[in-house]
Amino acid sequence: MRLLYLEIKRMLKVKRIRIVLILAVCLSIMLAYLPVTFESVSYTEETGNIVELKGIEAVRYKKNLQKDIAGVVTDQKVRMAVEECQKVFHEYGVRDYYELPDEIYVKRILPVIPLVRGVREVFANPSTGMAPNILEIDAAEIEDYYARCEEWVASLMEIEQKDNPAAQDFAVRTYHNVEKPYQYYPGTSRNAMDYQILLALGILILCTMISTPVFSSDYQTGANDIFRTTKKGGIYYGNIKIAAGILVCSGVYLACMALYLIISNGLFGWECTKTSVQIVYSIVNLPDFNIGELQLAVMFGGLLSVWATMGITLYFSSISRNTVVSLSLGFVLCILPLFVYVIIPDKVGLWMNCILPSGGVCLQTSYLFQLIDFQFLNIGGLSVWVPYAMAAFAIVEIPLFLVVTIRCYLNYKVS
Secondary structure (H helix, E strand, O other): OHHHHHHHHHHHHOHHHHHHHHHHHHHHHHHHHHHHHOOEEEEEOOOOOEEEEEOHHHHHHHHHHOHHHOEEOOHHHHHHHHHHHHHHHHHHOOOOHHHOOHHHHHHHHOOOHHHHHHHHHHOOOOOOOOOOOHHHOOHHHHHHHHHHHHHHHHHHHHHHOOOOHHHHHHHHHHHHOOOOOOEEOOOOOHHHHHHHHHHHHHHHHHHHHHHOHHHHHHHHHOHHHHHHOOOOOOHHHHHHHHHHHHHHHHHHHHHHHHHHHHHHHHHHOHHHHHOEHHHHOOOOOOOOOEHHHHHHHHHHHHHHHHHHHHHHHHHHHHHOOOHHHHHHHHHHHHHHHHHHHHHOOHHHHHHHHHHOHHHHHOHHHOHHHHHOOOOEEEEOOEEEEHHHHHHHHHHHHHHHHHHHHHHHHHHHHHO
């Protein structure tokens, strides 16, 4: 343990790593604050003056408008929200929100819009998936809102996974176990969730800068030759270097994620974390999570990706004398899922992004977007939900790459 402590201490004294740590903290603070700056709202005062609010002021104003719908989302609340929208549309002779005057939208639609978003989805055509106009929905049918949700998830899976009954069955059973009725608390931001993933990718790249020189730098400077002559300079020291690299990277990742969530949730309000995922994304999302639980799931799923990616980057470091080469390979590995997502055909690309260790934090391929999606890996009659598959691949890859790394390190001694 003392040798591990000394190795971590040695790493933290390196100027390059200290710069990386400072960048990581600054990135966390910046990305936590940015989503608040996107919030804006304008309204007209009784005097006729137009007031524009941005940032935290806009968040507070929206919270005040939506305070009456906070808490448990009952069938009655949803029906009331739909009836209010329909009433406003009839009064102004429009069929969509963007056709309304801004002040009417803010005063009458914005206070109920979070409860209305999922209604059109639930009442979509079960054959085509096309959502109706809000005026075409019979508000009386919303009395059985959550029963309609159960029916819609079955219809949706018949459309999404037509040839995979196992996937359909899994989705229906999983959604049935989701806690209902949902909950909603004003202030919830999808942008904040998106930026959490962006931070995870940024931290992964910074962690790559920490881990890739672990072996390469010693090869390059000749320090490795000195360590090999010591009593514990073989496999023991190799394991110590690997453990130190992973512990430092894990600490950086978890500390930055915690800092991000503390700042972000503090700005938008901690009560927002109790909002059901289904209210923010698809009304029939499968995870039985609120926003706070989704944040933690994304964070720890990202940690699996960081560990798996560190395993490969340490492997690159163990086979290369050139730090630049190992760093370049590590950087390509971090962003590779982005190119696979764009270039490779759907099913093949989906498999590749599940297998690639960095796929869990690469924006559209990340755990966040897979948890709110309905994609499955299908093999014969077996269907595995993509978030489960990504986690399973990462759990297998972590020890595999670490074993390969230590073997390459020992073989480098012979060469």
